[in-house]
Amino acid sequence: MKIIVPMAGRGSRLRPHTLTIPKPLIPVAGKPIVHRLVEDIAGVLNQPIEEIAFVIHESFGKQVEEDLIAIAQKLGAKGTIYYQNEALGTGHAIMCAQDSLSGPAVIAYADTLIRANFDLDTNADSVIWVKQVDQPEAFGVVNLNEANEIIELVEKPKEFVSDLAVIGIYYFKDVAVLKNELQLVLDNNIIHGGEYQINDGIKQMMAKGMKFVPGKVDEWMDCGNKDVTVETNSRMLGFLQEDGENLVSNLAVLENSTIIPPCYIGDDVVLLNSTVGPNVSLGDGCHVKNSTIKN
Template sequence: MKIIVPMAGIGSRLRPHTLTIPKPLTVIAGKPIVQRLVEDIAGVVNQKIEEIAFIIGPIAKGFPSDTREKLLSIAEELGAKGSVYVQEEALGTAHAIQCAKDSLSGPCVVAFADTLFKADFTLDATADGAIWVKQVEDPSAFGVVKLKDGYITDFVEKPKEFVSDLAIIGIYYFKDGGKVKEEIQYLLDNDIKENGEYQLTNVLETLKEQGAKFIPGKVDVWMDCGKKDPTVDTNKKILEFEYEKGNNLVSENVVLEDANIIQPCYIGEDVVIRNAQVGPYVSIGKGSIIEDSEITNSLIQTNAHISNAKLDNAMIGNHAKYNGNYTSVSIGDYTELV
């Protein structure tokens, strides 16, 4: 099994945090978003992951020079070969996938690195394909699928009238990645676009017309990391999941001086907490210092220095300094607000 991860978008909705780090490498409860994504996929497919191929954007458009190294390390931790491709120009979902055409063969999962999920189903790898979906209250904002006898019959993009409440979350399984590659190449060769871009939905429709049967993979929880507030909420949910599983995410060498931690929390290595209360639902990256503060439901990255603060629903970047009275803040890397 292979996993293909298009992640070339710059993540402008999560700025300022994505000015220095691509969104999929933003750390949630101690792990980058993309690492949590591929780990969750590996659990659902229940097969050995042979290769993970990442499609990133060019360094000139905001991707740090060490991005490739970090992604290869994530693949290695899962015991898989890592491959990194570059999408030089944003020309749609199908175009992004085709950038990894050298890795697109055999059974594979295509997962766009914009979301995390939790599911308790096991993928039926004998199906021609599967599309991860989540029941939503307002389907008009999503692409949705229609079902009949357990199979997907239609793909409908942002329906104005109700046709289904099963929203496509951006994760797909294909039994034959080579066939997907052929159909994408047909789009490119014949310049078949939707709204100026080469879209994966066109490929899905073609495969369905050729007889491929797609099944839904229904997820229990769909977590968004597109903007600051949903990202902080996703951090909260991940901490809840880890705590319910009995996982302690507080490092052994945390220094506590007249301080208290209320679980669930993630506290990285070499964190110092003085005269402060942290938690619940707080993640603090390694090397950070928290002083004279009260922090709940917040996401703080590495080497931050927080003092005299009362934070809730806050997101603080790497190496940031914050000393103030604001509660719900969003501060990027190397920012000082003192």
């Protein structure tokens, strides 16, 4: 199994944080977004990950590339770096990794986090992961037939189609089939919104009778802008606390201070005359004194 992660966007809606670090490497609950994403996907797949291919902008730099390869290696996978230096859409981003597009693979965009527990239907040609939402008109949604198969993708429907929103994570039994369809999209210059879209490749696969089914996640957490990322940090801390994960480093130093969980407290954090929490993440080496921080 492979995981393909298109993540070349700088994340302008998360500035000023993304002025110094790409959006997928911003930490949520003490760990980079993309690190949590691939860990969560690996947990759902419940099978060995052979390769994780990251599609980045060349300007991200060598340190970012080394960090990403290290994330893959922690999961026992080979890390591969590809470049997308022009913002030409999701279909184009995936094709930048075309040398890795073979065999079973998951494609996942690196600005979302999930909590999920379902068995992957490996008999289907593809699984599109979805989440039930209150305002489907704001999302791309799937239309299902009576056999619970996806028969249509509809982007921001003005009239009700379904309340199952596409969250940007896809499984393909053989991703080479998608690669061939996306090559036709590029060759025929099929553009929507000024970009080459993954959906155009998927629609061509559907038209050829391939079986698509939904995979429903329990939680879908966005990291697209500052406000929702803070909310996602709080939700993730709560989930990790429920899981019994130790979130406070033994190397943290507290002097006349209190931590109100859930909080992530990194190595060599120093708290002096302070109250921290709930819902706070402090990275390695932070010093907090005479302060109260929450949410």
